[in-house]
Amino acid sequence: xxxxxxxxxxxxxxxxxxxxxxxxxxxxxxxxxxxxxxxxxxxxxxxxxxxxxxxxxxxxxxxxxxxxxxxxxxxxxxxxxxxxxxxxxxxxxxxxxxxxxxxxxxxxxxxxxxxxxxxxxxxxxxxxxxxxxxxxxxxxxxxxxxxxxxxxxxxxxxxxxxxxxxxxxxxxxxxxxxxxxxxxxxxxxxxxxxxxxxxxxxxxxxxxxxxxxxxxxxxxxxxxxxxxxxxxxxxxxxxxxxxxxxxxxxxxxxxxxxxxxxxxxxxxxxxxxxxxxxxxxxxxxxxxxxxxxxxxxxxxxxxxxxxxxxxxxxxxxxxxxxxxxxxxxxxxxxxxxxxxxxxxxxxxxxxxxxxxxxxxxxxxxxxxxxxxxxxxxxxxxxxxxxxxxxxxxxxxxxxxxxxxxxxxxxxxxxxxxxxxxxxxxxxxxxxxxxxxxxxxxxxxxxxxxxxxxxxxxxxxxxx
Numbered sequence: 001x002x003x004x005x006x007x008x009x010x011x012x013x014x015x016x017x018x019x020x021x022x023x024x025x026x027x028x029x030x031x032x033x034x035x036x037x038x039x040x041x042x043x044x045x046x047x048x049x050x051x052x053x054x055x056x057x058x059x060x061x062x063x064x065x066x067x068x069x070x071x072x073x074x075x076x077x078x079x080x081x082x083x084x085x086x087x088x089x090x091x092x093x094x095x096x097x098x099x100x101x102x103x104x105x106x107x108x109x110x111x112x113x114x115x116x117x118x119x120x121x122x123x124x125x126x127x128x129x130x131x132x133x134x135x136x137x138x139x140x141x142x143x144x145x146x147x148x149x150x151x152x153x154x155x156x157x158x159x160x161x162x163x164x165x166x167x168x169x170x171x172x173x174x175x176x177x178x179x180x181x182x183x184x185x186x187x188x189x190x191x192x193x194x195x196x197x198x199x200x201x202x203x204x205x206x207x208x209x210x211x212x213x214x215x216x217x218x219x220x221x222x223x224x225x226x227x228x229x230x231x232x233x234x235x236x237x238x239x240x241x242x243x244x245x246x247x248x249x250x251x252x253x254x255x256x257x258x259x260x261x262x263x264x265x266x267x268x269x270x271x272x273x274x275x276x277x278x279x280x281x282x283x284x285x286x287x288x289x290x291x292x293x294x295x296x297x298x299x300x301x302x303x304x305x306x307x308x309x310x311x312x313x314x315x316x317x318x319x320x321x322x323x324x325x326x327x328x329x330x331x332x333x334x335x336x337x338x339x340x341x342x343x344x345x346x347x348x349x350x351x352x353x354x355x356x357x358x359x360x361x362x363x364x365x366x367x368x369x370x371x372x373x374x375x376x377x378x379x380x381x382x383x384x385x386x387x388x389x390x391x392x393x394x395x396x397x398x399x400x401x402x403x404x405x406x407x408x409x410x411x412x413x414x415x416x417x418x419x420x421x422x423x424x425x426x427x428x429x430x431x432x433x434x435x436x437x438x439x440x441x442x443x444x445x446x447x448x449x450x451x452x453x454x455x456x457x458x459x460x461x462x463x
Contacts, residue, residue, distance in 0.1 A: 042083035077147020095121030162366030168199035200378025203458030224306030258366035259283030
């Protein structure tokens with residue numbers, strides 16, 4: 001006698017085989033090797049994989065899961081550290097073949113210039129490599145293998161944030177396959193509530209098969225690494241705070257230009273533990289030396305590698321720090337600023353950081369802060385910092401690394417904003433209740449309208 005799960009798998013496979021080539025349908029034990037996520041610690045496995053090449057393929061897969069009563073999940077870049085791309089015993093909609101990126105001028109009557117159409121499975125690397133020959137860049141993060149759709153729809157922090165805003169601020173439209181199989185285009189004029197919710201609420205409403213995003217003429221920037229010995233960490237961070245705010249006496253200058261972004265963090269290197277800064281200047285190249293010099297002057301650098309580079313190359317360079325297949329446990333805290341007390345706790349966290357772990361801090365400033373909190377579902381629009389707490393290990397149970405992540409969370413809790421960045425939340429994170437603030441009621445209403453049965457679970461939502 002077969003179980004209801006087995007019956008569901010059989011039904012789904014039969015429906016998929018009617019409309020997809022046989023090699024695009026994977027079931028049974030073969031699924032274990034057919035999909036590998038960024039986080040090697042994820043153990044759940046789908047019962048069926050539908051390797052989709054078109055929007056029609058996605059629609060077929062969504063309807064097959066519904067008919068078979070199987071849980072549904074969607075694989076883009078596979079960087080959801082908690083494994084949200086895979087639901088045990090479910091049907092996986094695999095978008096990894098839908099990685100096309102097409103650069104085009106804006107349609108007639110549209111606001112803005114060059115834009116790109118991006119497949120739902122495209123990575124940051126796919127986008128930057130495609131737009132570089134056109135002399136453009138997109139609003140992207142700092143790791144090239146991250147899925148572009150997941151990054152964008154979850155907020156989208158990156159090194160051009162001061163000039164371009166968040167990824168959600170550059171989204172022009174999205175093609176979405178809904179749970180009932182309808183295919184809709186969401187933009188300011190069509191399905192405007194869905195368009196609003198996608199920008200911060202992520203893939204919780206349907207499968208995003210294509211996005212249109214603005215491009216910008218910043219294919220090359222001045223960027224790199226300036227690191228300071230860890231005993232300078234406290235003074236460098238206080239200097240960073242003054243530099244960004246233009247405090248008199250910091251360097252005699254006004255607040256930092258929107259075109260200057262300075263990510264910072266803690267990292268173990270062959271030279272020891274360092275407080276690293278990663279400055280990016282996307283303004284007039286003639287001012288690059290002056291701007292980078294302001295960062296260099298924060299202390300006595302022990303490592304430095306800064307130059308004029310393609311943004312695509314700079315993003316690729318970060319990949320080796322967080323390779324696919326290693327074990328990860330991640331968290332984050334959003335800070336409204338760097339108080340002296342928060343700096344002290346950050347330094348204490350670094351003092352005891354295991355050698356395979358890291359702290360990365362993104363700075364939301366400039367254009368990202370000039371958008372109303374209710375303009376998109378993503379609510380954090382005042383200047384703030386995103387502290388990424390990255391636990392990583394290759395062997396063992398990861399107890400030391402996981403414990404350090406949790407301890408660092410607690411260290412920063414007293415200085416953090418309510419809620420947090422859903423893209424780095426575990427499924428059961430209680431902070432999800434506050435992650436969307438005053439946007440929560442509207443977001444849940446959109447969810448109830450477009451996905452009343454809760455088919456899609458891309459990131460934590462308030463309950």
